[in-house]
Amino acid sequence: MSDPIVIVGSGAAGLTLACELGLAGVPTVVLERRSELLERSGGMLLNAHIADFLRKRGLEERFRTPDTPTWGRSHFGLVYRDIDGELAETDYDLIVPQWRSEQLLRERAVELGVEVRLGQEVIDIEQDTDGVTLTVVSPEGSGTLRASYVIGCDGPRSLVAEAAGFEFESLAPAYYGVIADVVVDDEAQALFRAGSYPSGQFGVLPVNPADPTEVRLMTVEFYREPPSEGEPLTVDEIRSTIERVTGQAPDLREVRWMTRYGSPTRLARSYRMGRVFLAGDAAHPHPPSSGHGMNTAVHDAVNLGWKLAGTVHGWAPSGLLDSYHGERHPVGRRACRRALAQLPLQAPLDRAVPLREVFAELLEFDVVNKFLSQYVTRVRYPLSTDGSTDHELLGAVLPDTALVTSAGAVATPELFRSGRGVVLDLSGGRGVPDLSAWADRLDVVVADPCKELGADVMLVRPDGHVAWLGTDGVRHDELLAAVRTWFG
Numbered sequence: 001m002s003d004p005i006v007i008v009g010s011g012a013a014g015l016t017l018a019c020e021l022g023l024a025g026v027p028t029v030v031l032e033r034r035s036e037l038l039e040r041s042g043g044m045l046l047n048a049h050i051a052d053f054l055r056k057r058g059l060e061e062r063f064r065t066p067d068t069p070t071w072g073r074s075h076f077g078l079v080y081r082d083i084d085g086e087l088a089e090t091d092y093d094l095i096v097p098q099w100r101s102e103q104l105l106r107e108r109a110v111e112l113g114v115e116v117r118l119g120q121e122v123i124d125i126e127q128d129t130d131g132v133t134l135t136v137v138s139p140e141g142s143g144t145l146r147a148s149y150v151i152g153c154d155g156p157r158s159l160v161a162e163a164a165g166f167e168f169e170s171l172a173p174a175y176y177g178v179i180a181d182v183v184v185d186d187e188a189q190a191l192f193r194a195g196s197y198p199s200g201q202f203g204v205l206p207v208n209p210a211d212p213t214e215v216r217l218m219t220v221e222f223y224r225e226p227p228s229e230g231e232p233l234t235v236d237e238i239r240s241t242i243e244r245v246t247g248q249a250p251d252l253r254e255v256r257w258m259t260r261y262g263s264p265t266r267l268a269r270s271y272r273m274g275r276v277f278l279a280g281d282a283a284h285p286h287p288p289s290s291g292h293g294m295n296t297a298v299h300d301a302v303n304l305g306w307k308l309a310g311t312v313h314g315w316a317p318s319g320l321l322d323s324y325h326g327e328r329h330p331v332g333r334r335a336c337r338r339a340l341a342q343l344p345l346q347a348p349l350d351r352a353v354p355l356r357e358v359f360a361e362l363l364e365f366d367v368v369n370k371f372l373s374q375y376v377t378r379v380r381y382p383l384s385t386d387g388s389t390d391h392e393l394l395g396a397v398l399p400d401t402a403l404v405t406s407a408g409a410v411a412t413p414e415l416f417r418s419g420r421g422v423v424l425d426l427s428g429g430r431g432v433p434d435l436s437a438w439a440d441r442l443d444v445v446v447a448d449p450c451k452e453l454g455a456d457v458m459l460v461r462p463d464g465h466v467a468w469l470g471t472d473g474v475r476h477d478e479l480l481a482a483v484r485t486w487f488g
Contacts, residue, residue: 002027002148002312003131003147003148004026004029004115004145004147005021005026005027005029005147005148005150005308005312006029006030006031006132006134006145006147006149006151007028007029007149007150007151007279007412008031008122008123008134008150008151008152008153008154008160008271009030009031009033009152009153009154009155009158009282010030010032010034010037010106010116010153011102011152011153011155011281011297012028012098012101012102012105012280012294012297012298012301013195013278013279013280013281013282013298013300013301013368014032014153014154014279014280014296014307015030015102015106015299015300016105016297016301017153017279017301017305017486018030018105018109018112018114018303018381019057019105019108019109019114019153019180019305020302020304020305020306020309020419021114021305021308021309022108022109022111022112022113022114023418023419024111024305024306024313024419025113025309025313026308026312026313027116027310028054028109028113028114029114029115029116029117029145029147030109030114030115030116030117030118030147030457031117031121031122031134031145032116032117032118032119032120032124033119033121033154034118034119035118035119035139037102037103037106037118037389038070038097038099038257039097039099039100039103040097040099040181040256040257040259041097041098041099041102041181041431042259042261042288043097043098043288043293044071044095044096044098044100044264045071045093045094045095045096045292045294046063046094046095046096046098046294047091047092047093047292047294047295047377047456048091048092048093048094048377049091049131049295049299049378050134050295050298051063051064051445052397052400052413052464053298053302053464055413055462056412056413056414056416056417057417057419058414058417059104059108059128062095062104062108062118062447063094063096063101063104064094067097068094068096068441069094070092070093070094070095071083071092071094072084072092072094074093074373076105076342076345076359076363076372077203077341077342077343077344077345077346077352077355077356077359078196078255078342078345078346078356079155079345079356079359079360079363081363081369083373085173085366086366086370087318087366087369087370087373088179088372088378089274091212091370091373091377091487093132095378096189099292101294102105102487103165111406111460115352117138119138119139119284120135120137120138120140122134122135122136122154122159122160122163123135123136124143124163125150125160125163125164125228125276127273127275131147131148131275132146132147132148132149132151132275132276132412133145133210134146134147134150138303138366141404142239144359147275148312149274149275149276149277149311149312150164150275150276150277151276151277151279151308152164152276152277152278152282152283152306153278153279153280153282153297153301154277154282155280155281155285156281156282157229157263157280158277158278158281158284159266160278160280160282161282161283161287165364166248166268166269166270166273166276166278167268167269167270167271168266168267168268168269169266169267170264170265171264171267171286171336171340172264172265172286172340172343173223173225173264174223174224174226174262174263174264175220175221175222175223175224175262175263175265175287175307176220176221176224176225176226176260177218177219177220177221177225177226177236177260177261177262178218178219178233178238178239178241178258178259178260178261179216179218179243179259179260179261179382180216180217180218180235180238180252180255180257180258180259181207181214181215181217181256181260182215182217182252182253182254182255182256182257182292182424183211183213183214183215183217183253183254183256184213184215184217184251184252184253184360185213186213189204189215191248191250191475192204192215192217193246193248196346196347196349196352197245197246197247197349198348198349198350199221199244199245199247200219200220200221200222200224200244200301200347201218201219201220201346202217202218202219202242202245202246202314203216203217203218203219203336203358204216204217204218205482207469208255210212214256216420217238217242217250217449219241219242219245219285220262221241221245222245222343222346222347224262224488226260226262226263227260227290229261233258233259233260233438235252235255235258237260238252238255238258244364246333246404249393249425250480252399253314256360261288261387263285264285265285265286265287265336265339265340266284266285266336266337267283267310267329267332268282268283268284268302268332269323270325270329271300271324271325271329271332272321272322272452273326276302277324277340279297279300279304280293280296280297280300280301281293281297281331282333283300283328283332284296284332284333284336286335286336286339286340287339287340287343288339289335289338289339289342292335292338292339292376292377295365295376295377296314296331296332296376297313298325298337299328299331299379299463300328300331300332301456303324303327303328303463304324304328304420305463306419306461306462306463307320307323307324307362308321309419310441310487310488313440313441315430315440315441315487315488316488317485317486317487317488318483320486325396327381328469329405331379333374334376335376338372338375338376345359353386375408379396379397379465380394380395380396381395381465382395383395383465383466383467383468391454391466391469391471392454393453393454393469394456394464394466394468394469395408395465395466395467396465396466397464397465397466398412398453398458398460398464398466399415399452399453400412401450401452401453403424403426403445403447403448403449403450405445405446406446406449410445410447413464414447415443415460416464417463418443420441420442420443420462421441421442421443421459421460421461421462421467421486421487422442422443422444422445422458422459423435423442423443423444423445423457423458423460423479423483424445424447424455424459424460425444425445425457425474426444426447426448426449426450426453426455426456426458427456427457427473427474428448428449428456430456430458430473430474431474432444432474432476432479433474433479433480435478435483436466438483438487438488440446441487441488442483442487445460454471455469455470455471456470456471456472456474457469457474457475457479458470458475458482459479459486461480461486467482467485467486468482468485
């Protein structure tokens with residue numbers, strides 16, 4: 001039996017990747033430093049483009065029930081706007097706490113045969129031509145674990161990145177923030193003054209519908225280094241941080257949960273070094289920005305998962321693994337750029353206020369709203385093969401469209417539940433070449449011609465991106481060449 005793939009970190013990126021590898025039948029182990037997983041988290045939103053991926057894998061109903069609320073507002077540098085009209089259909093946010101999303105992904109990964117180990121801290125890695133050796137410390141002691149590949153999904157201060165020698169481009173100094181869920185009475189709540197201050201920002205919002213006395217307090221101080229990761233967070237630190245920002249030290253009677261966040265904004269120069277990869281915040285840490293960090297992390301994992309699986313199963317064509325960096329690194333840069341572009345709208349405050357006023361006027365235009373909302377989430381990879389056209393769908397995500405097949409109507413996201421690629425034959429009976437040699441990695445779906453898609457045949461990757469299409473006939477030779485390019 002070959003060594004498993006080891007994922008370090010069980011956040012959104014690590015668990016999504018674990019689900020993708022488990023679905024593909026790849027032996028996978030997830031190592032998580034935390035020994036207990038609390039039902040609290042800083043992140044609260046799950047955006048539409050993550051929901052689209054979950055629907056492709058048949059998981060959306062686990063995350064989105066009829067009672068799941070949506071968040072109807074968004075902001076760019078604290079210039080808020082309502083999400084309505086067309087954007088409400090394509091770029092909504094679900095209010096799903098990140099801890100709950102991770103819990104559901106972890107349950108799915110275990111269902112698929114992935115082993116999730118808690119209380120396992122990786123302190124070193126060494127790779128050679130045949131694999132990677134990890135040194136791991138647990139409550140039972142220290143030991144080593146052999147892996148075929150290692151993926152660092154262990155956050156902004158990634159040990160995997162450090163141990164493997166990844167180099168980073170530094171884009172901005174550190175920021176520092178705290179989050180605390182506290183119990184305060186109405187009189188104390190009335191004293192809180194959320195908003196922007198010269199030295200940072202302070203936020204207050206309800207967090208527990210069952211207990212109106214519980215609120216979440218949040219601060220951020222730009223260009224301030226957070227304490228070292230090993231230094232315990234205390235109530236005194238929460239109080240003093242709030243006082244530095246607002247000028248007042250609150251009386252915190254009961255703190256139910258607290259966490260610290262912040263790091264420099266940086267971008268890994270490469271997402272791969274031999275048999276070690278980075279994904280999510282380990283590759284591109286940046287300030288929180290309307291849920292775009294989680295969206296980028298999840299789609300890093302979706303992009304990498306099927307490529308790793310193809311490599312392990314022996315069918316991946318040359319260069320497939322390297323395409324992970326080529327496709328996702330520009331998206332990581334855009335995520336960092338979008339986050340950093342908001343800083344002048346937030347600090348220093350005396351200069352930010354007039355800039356916010358101008359942006360508030362700009363955001364009255366629907367085209368500006370759409371551009372800023374989709375700056376990171378609408379991804380079109382520069383995919384091309386010989387003979388392919390410059391069709392608007394080439395490299396983009398296959399739209400959610402109703403198709404008519406011999407078995408009845410089917411929505412396009414439902415075609416990807418197996419985690420395999422799809423050839424869509426929309427040619428009206430002209431047929432595609434024999435693809436039985438790729439049956440273990442590629443499904444062929446015959447459907448009636450679809451004017452909305454504007455193609456006779458489409459090759460779609462497991463991540464939902466259109467890799468090739470033909471608009472003037474099936475063109476067997478070109479389709480076969482595209483299949484070999486992506487599926488060996």
